[in-house]
Amino acid sequence: MIISSEKEAISVQTSETTRFEDGLTLECGETIAPLDVAYCTYGRLSPAKDNAILICHALTGDQYVAGRNPVTGKDGWWSRLVGPGKPVDTNQYFVICANVLGGCMGSTGPKSLKADGAPWGTSFPPITVRDMVRAQARLITHLGIDRLFAVIGGSMGGMQAIEWVVTYPDRVFSALPIATSPYHSAQNIAFNEVSRQAISADPDWHDGRYWAHNVVPARGLAVARMVAHITYVSEKAMTRKFGRRTRRNPAASQEGAQLPAAFFSEIFEVESYLRHQGSSFVQRFDANSYLTITRALDYFDLAADHDGDLSKAFKNCTTRFCVVSFSSDWLFPTSQSRALARALNQAGVNVSFVEIESDRGHDAFLLDEPDFERTIRGFLEGARLHYVAAGAPHAG
Amino acid sequence: MIISSEKEAISVQTSETTRFEDGLTLECGETIAPLDVAYCTYGRLSPAKDNAILICHALTGDQYVAGRNPVTGKDGWWSRLVGPGKPVDTNQYFVICANVLGGCMGSTGPKSLKADGAPWGTSFPPITVRDMVRAQARLITHLGIDRLFAVIGGSMGGMQAIEWVVTYPDRVFSALPIATSPYHSAQNIAFNEVSRQAISADPDWHDGRYWAHNVVPARGLAVARMVAHITYVSEKAMTRKFGRRTRRNPAASQEGAQLPAAFFSEIFEVESYLRHQGSSFVQRFDANSYLTITRALDYFDLAADHDGDLSKAFKNCTTRFCVVSFSSDWLFPTSQSRALARALNQAGVNVSFVEIESDRGHDAFLLDEPDFERTIRGFLEGARLHYVAAGAPHAG
Numbered sequence: 020m021i022i023s024s025e026k027e028a029i030s031v032q033t034s035e036t037t038r039f040e041d042g043l044t045l046e047c048g049e050t051i052a053p054l055d056v057a058y059c060t061y062g063r064l065s066p067a068k069d070n071a072i073l074i075c076h077a078l079t080g081d082q083y084v085a086g087r088n089p090v091t092g093k094d095g096w097w098s099r100l101v102g103p104g105k106p107v108d109t110n111q112y113f114v115i116c117a118n119v120l121g122g123c124m125g126s127t128g129p130k131s132l133k134a135d136g137a138p139w140g141t142s143f144p145p146i147t148v149r150d151m152v153r154a155q156a157r158l159i160t161h162l163g164i165d166r167l168f169a170v171i172g173g174s175m176g177g178m179q180a181i182e183w184v185v186t187y188p189d190r191v192f193s194a195l196p197i198a199t200s201p202y203h204s205a206q207n208i209a210f211n212e213v214s215r216q217a218i219s220a221d222p223d224w225h226d227g228r229y230w231a232h233n234v235v236p237a238r239g240l241a242v243a244r245m246v247a248h249i250t251y252v253s254e255k256a257m258t259r260k261f262g263r264r265t266r267r268n269p270a271a272s273q274e275g276a277q278l279p280a281a282f283f284s285e286i287f288e289v290e291s292y293l294r295h296q297g298s299s300f301v302q303r304f305d306a307n308s309y310l311t312i313t314r315a316l317d318y319f320d321l322a323a324d325h326d327g328d329l330s331k332a333f334k335n336c337t338t339r340f341c342v343v344s345f346s347s348d349w350l351f352p353t354s355q356s357r358a359l360a361r362a363l364n365q366a367g368v369n370v371s372f373v374e375i376e377s378d379r380g381h382d383a384f385l386l387d388e389p390d391f392e393r394t395i396r397g398f399l400e401g402a403r404l405h406y407v408a409a410g411a412p413h414a415g
Numbered sequence: 416m417i418i419s420s421e422k423e424a425i426s427v428q429t430s431e432t433t434r435f436e437d438g439l440t441l442e443c444g445e446t447i448a449p450l451d452v453a454y455c456t457y458g459r460l461s462p463a464k465d466n467a468i469l470i471c472h473a474l475t476g477d478q479y480v481a482g483r484n485p486v487t488g489k490d491g492w493w494s495r496l497v498g499p500g501k502p503v504d505t506n507q508y509f510v511i512c513a514n515v516l517g518g519c520m521g522s523t524g525p526k527s528l529k530a531d532g533a534p535w536g537t538s539f540p541p542i543t544v545r546d547m548v549r550a551q552a553r554l555i556t557h558l559g560i561d562r563l564f565a566v567i568g569g570s571m572g573g574m575q576a577i578e579w580v581v582t583y584p585d586r587v588f589s590a591l592p593i594a595t596s597p598y599h600s601a602q603n604i605a606f607n608e609v610s611r612q613a614i615s616a617d618p619d620w621h622d623g624r625y626w627a628h629n630v631v632p633a634r635g636l637a638v639a640r641m642v643a644h645i646t647y648v649s650e651k652a653m654t655r656k657f658g659r660r661t662r663r664n665p666a667a668s669q670e671g672a673q674l675p676a677a678f679f680s681e682i683f684e685v686e687s688y689l690r691h692q693g694s695s696f697v698q699r700f701d702a703n704s705y706l707t708i709t710r711a712l713d714y715f716d717l718a719a720d721h722d723g724d725l726s727k728a729f730k731n732c733t734t735r736f737c738v739v740s741f742s743s744d745w746l747f748p749t750s751q752s753r754a755l756a757r758a759l760n761q762a763g764v765n766v767s768f769v770e771i772e773s774d775r776g777h778d779a780f781l782l783d784e785p786d787f788e789r790t791i792r793g794f795l796e797g798a799r800l801h802y803v804a805a806g807a808p809h810a811g
Contacts, residue, residue, distance in 0.1 A: 047679050145679040205653040205685045206645065212686040213642045216693070220634035222618030238616035246609045246642055249602065254748075257601040263716055283443050283541040287713065289601045290608040297612070317683065320659055349745070352650075 032086030032095060034059050034118075036125050039157055043120070049144040056158045057125025058082050058117035061101060062109035064162070069406075071164045072107060073155065074116040075172030075179035078247075078312055079304055081124040084116040085109075090124070090303055096385060099392070106396035111403075112168065119179075120154040121146045121311040127154075129307030130230075140307055141227030148175070148319045152182045156190070166190050168406060169399060173197040173384040174351065175312070178319050181359070184338045185321065193339040193402040195395065198348055198384040200355035201329055201362070202320040207350065210250055211313040214243035218306050227307055240306045241297030248296050253347040253380030261289035322362075329362035336363075339405065340370035341398040343391065345383040371398065428482030428491060430455050430514075432521050435553050439516070445540040452554045453521025454478050454513035457497060458505035460558070465802075467560045468503060469551065470512040471568030471575035474643075474708055475700055477520040480512040481505075486520070486699055492781060495788070502792035507799075508564065515575075516550040517542050517707040523550075525703030526626075536703055537623030544571070544715045548578045552586070562586050564802060565795060569593040569780040570747065571708070574715050577755070580734045581717060589735040589798040591791065594744055594780040596751035597725055597758070598716040603746065606646055607709040610639035614702050623703055636702045637693030644692050649743040649776030657685035718758075725758035732759075735801065736766035737794040739787065741779040767794065 034057050042052025059082045064071060074084050074097065081088070085095040085102050101107045101114055118126035121143070129143035159167065170191050172180040177199025184194050200207075218224060221239030225232050249257075265285040325331035340363050344356035353374050360372035375391045377383040384391065430453050438448025455478045460467060470480050470493065477484070481491040481498050497503040497510055514522035517539070525539040555563065566587050568576040573595025580590050596603075614620060617635030621628050645653075661681035721727035736759050740752035749770050756768035771787045773779040780787065 202659065204650060205657045205659065205683070206648075206650045208659070208683050209641075209645045209653065209685050209689055212683075212689055213638060213645065216634070216638045216641060216690070217613050217616065220613065220618075220638055221616050238612070242609060242612045242616055242638070245605075245612060249605045249609065254600060254602045254745075257605065261601045263598065263601065263604070263719070283714075287601070287604050287608075289605050293605055293608055294612070318679075323659070349650075 030086060031089050032059055032083050033089075034082055034125055037158055037161055039161075043150070043154055043157065045144055045150045046147045047145050051120075051127055051144065053127070054120075054154060054157065055125065055127045055131065056117050056120075056154055058115055058158060059084065059086070060116075061085055061114040062112050064113040064164070068162075068164050069166070069168065070112050071159070071162070071167050072112045072114050072169045072171060073159065073167050073183070074101065074107070074114060075151075075155070075170065075176035075183075076116060076119065077172075077174035077176050078316065079244075079300070079309075080176065081122070082116045082118045084114070099387065100395060106392050107171065107399065115159070115162070117155050117158055119151045119175075119312065121151065121308060121315060123305035123308040128305065129311055130305045138230050138307075140230060141310075143307065143311055145318075146311060146315050148178045148182050148315055149186055151315065152179050152186055155179070155183075156187060159190070166192060169193045169195060169402065171195040171197070171395070172199070174199055174381065175316055177351075178316070181321065182319075184336060184340075185332045188336055188338065191338045192406055193341070193398075195341045195343065195398065196356075196359065197343040198345055198351050198356075198381055199359075200351045201332075201359045202322060202355070203317050204355070208317045210246060210350075211317055213246055214313060215310055217242035217246070218310060224306070227310075229306065235301065236306050237298070237301045240301050240304065240309065241294070243309060244300040244304075245293045245297045248293060250350045251380060251382040253349065253378055255347065256379045256382075257289065261287065261292060264288045266291055329358065330365035333363055333366035333368050336366060336368045338368065339402050340368055341394070341402075342370060342372045343384075343394060344372075344374045345377045345379070345381070345388075345391075346374055347378045348381040348383065350381040426482060427485050428455055428479050429485075430478050430521055433554055433557055435557075439546070439550055439553065441540055441546045442543045443541050447516075447523055447540065449523070450516075450550060450553065451521065451523045451527065452513050452516075452550055454511055454554060455480065455482070456512075457481055457510040458508050460509040460560070464558075464560050465562070465564065466508050467555070467558070467563050468508045468510050468565045468567060469555065469563050469579070470497065470503070470510060471547075471551070471566065471572035471579075472512060472515065473568075473570035473572050474712065475640075475696070475705075476572065477518070478512045478514045480510070495783065496791060502788050503567065503795065511555070511558070513551050513554055515547045515571075515708065517547065517704060517711060519701035519704040524701065525707055526701045534626050534703075536626060537706075539703065539707055541714075542707060542711050544574045544578050544711055545582055547711065548575050548582055551575070551579075552583060555586070562588060565589045565591060565798065567591040567593070567791075568595070570595055570777065571712055573747075574712070577717065578715075580732060580736075581728045584732055584734065587734045588802055589737070589794070591737045591739065591794065592752075592755065593739040594741055594747050594752075594777055595755075596747045597728075597755045598718060598751070599713050600751070604713045606642060606746075607713055609642055610709060611706055613638035613642070614706060620702070623706075625702065631697065632702050633694070633697045636697050636700065636705060637690070639705060640696040640700075641689045641693045644689060646746045647776060647778045649745065649774055651743065652775045652778075653685065657683065657688060660684045662687055725754065726761040729759055729762035729764050732762060732764045734764065735798050736764055737790070737798075738766060738768045739780075739790060740768075740770045741773045741775070741777070741784075741787075742770055743774045744777040744779065746777040 177196035218239040221236035322329040363370040573592035614635040617632035718725040759766040
């Protein structure tokens with residue numbers, strides 16, 4: 020009974036939106052105004068405003084990190100990690116998660132309306148991970164928070180966590196970049212480019228003006244999601260989940276009859292699953308956002324901004340780092356996390372690096388991985404001891 | 416000078432086509448008639464007809480294994496391996512390579528005309544790797560060859576090599592399955608499904624009747640090729656070849672001006688390369704063929720036809736095997752070749768298994784890999800000794 024009532028206790032999460040009328044001038048030089056930042060909060064901000072943790076979401080994530088997501092009706096994407104008594108303990112911390120700039124869940128993005136009343140669409144300027152972080156910083160300042168106790172994120176969220184430290188070194192006490200990389204690799208870019216080409220090949224794409232035709236490039240966006248989904252899972256996990264099992268093809272009921280061998284009218288379970296992933300994604304995500312954000316990912320290369328020397332990005336950095344990778348992640352392999360940890364070490368930064376043994380691929384950071392949860396909990400507890408010893412800001 | 420004249424000596428390869436009016440009854444139960452098999456030959460068939468080697472091509476390959484390909488104007492796809500004095504020595508052997516059933520280079524496939532004068536298109540029945548092999552066997556019989564000295568193939572060609580032994584155990588003296596697998600994995604199927612969805616999302620797809628509209632689903636087929644191409648290359652090879660280098664975006668000449676940061680109007684070299692791969696592929700390949708052949712790949716699972724026990728497929732098999740994998744091939748990883756070698760061993764088959772160290776991924780079997788070439792040459796020389804000792808067929 021307790022379990023059941025606990026389940027019912029998960030309430031629908033509400034999201035707030037703060038508008039910055041003066042907008043944000045982007046790295047590319049253009050200004051987006053106004054700037055909306057949609058966000059959720061969990062727990063309570065202490066009077067000293069020194070217990071805030073910012074969580075950054077991944078490519079297709081959103082601000083609903085815990086509680087029930089009102090759009091999908093499902094639990095928040097990191098409900099496992101964030102909540103009372105959980106590794107990111109909302110009894111202790113005030114947790115903030117904002118929809119990224121360029122997203123489609125309330126923060127300003129290609130779906131947002133310009134001054135002339137039309138959506139930005141493909142005229143939305145190119146953005147970078149740093150632009151995303153600068154938008155978040157506006158929110159953090161607006162909330163009266165000088166310094167974050169921690170910035171945590173997985174995948175693209177991890178890139179933001181790193182970028183936070185680089186852009187605002189004094190505003191981040193600790194950072195946890197998870198299943199991420201200090202740069203997007205050629206293979207990462209290649210997969211993103213396939214996704215973008217799939218979207219623009221859709222007849223409902225209309226050169227990005229699909230909103231004017233009252234359609235969405237659903238098939239192209241679904242293909243984009245399908246290819247991305249393959250990269251999130253290890254070959255082993257996919258074999259375990261689907262193997263070569265087949266199921267009846269719903270579309271083959273008429274034509275199937277003419278084939279003597281029933282096998283040929285069936286589809287593989289993995290196909291059925293991918294199609295479902297693709298079509299359900301289309302319900303909740305904007306194609307132009309997908310294009311904008313994948314571009315931002317591709318641009319990400321911290322070392323390039325520092326003469327090719329990643330360690331220079333962290334000069335005089337006092338943030339405590341915990342870098343986490345997963346052994347079977349082939350999208351952001353351990354070698355990339357190790358390169359980050361090495362650069363941090365070289366810069367004299369306090370960094371711990373943990374590779375979690377898991378055979379579930381990149382998605383492991385969203386799944387039930389006890390070692391991972393223990394790592395997060397342990398690092399935050401340790402960091403808190405140092406935080407208190409060092410004297411939190413406004414502690415008086 | 417010698418090198419230059421050797422280059423000029425490569426003549427345009429001619430392809431022949433044999434028609435079997437009675438056609439072929441497929442595993443699905445349907446009959447395709449007539450059956451055309453287009454093929455190239457190299458070297459001379461010995462009077463005893465005992466020196467024939469069949470080479471099987473991969474998904475998007477063709478019969479132009481050596482010499483100049485008249486369609487692409489380039490050298491044949493295995494010119495490196497096949498020719499006078501080369502590892503597959505056409506001074507010794509009569510080499511045959513046929514376009515696969517379901518292909519689009521002269522053998523019967525979706526592009527071929529039915530009796531009513533219209534292309535098969537999507538009404539082309541589902542085929543299997545075994546069907547491809549049975550079509551080849553018709554050709555081999557037609558050429559008067561009872562037994563092949565060797566069947567060699569990489570990737571899908573390797574599947575055919577294995578299937579040849581299973582379907583015609585008495586007709587294959589030796590087999591070299593290279594960079595292949597005894598089954599298509601869930602991840603393989605998933606990538607193929609993405610490709611198929613991309614093709615059918617193209618506005619010029621017209622439910623597979625694009626030929627009636629005088630168009631081809633070029634964008635969808637290009638996306639299919641792009642995603643496949645990523646799987647052919649290792650992450651390391653892609654990084655070495657492209658890294659994060661950018662180049663001027665040819666399409667951004669007008670809009671680029673409005674962006675102060677030139678970076679944002681550039682594209683990554685890997686994107687440019689993939690787009691080129693995609694668009695050039697469209698010139699030479701038929702979309703319905705791509706759908707038909709990827710399906711055949713997905714169906715491939717030798718163990719499933721033998722109660723899930725792969726070794727049973729090779730009961731009483733006397734063919735000599737050389738199984739070759741490449742260490743960085745993540746599309747057909749070494750573990751799958753090892754599973755094949757293990758099953759062959761268990762069945763008491765004479766098998767050698769070689770994993771070639773290479774960081775170039777699946778494509779390595781088409782590239783300059785000296786260890787690989789030595790392996791092929793050595794195995795064929797050794798097999799020849801046994802062949803002569805055992806007495807080739809019709810040797811009298």
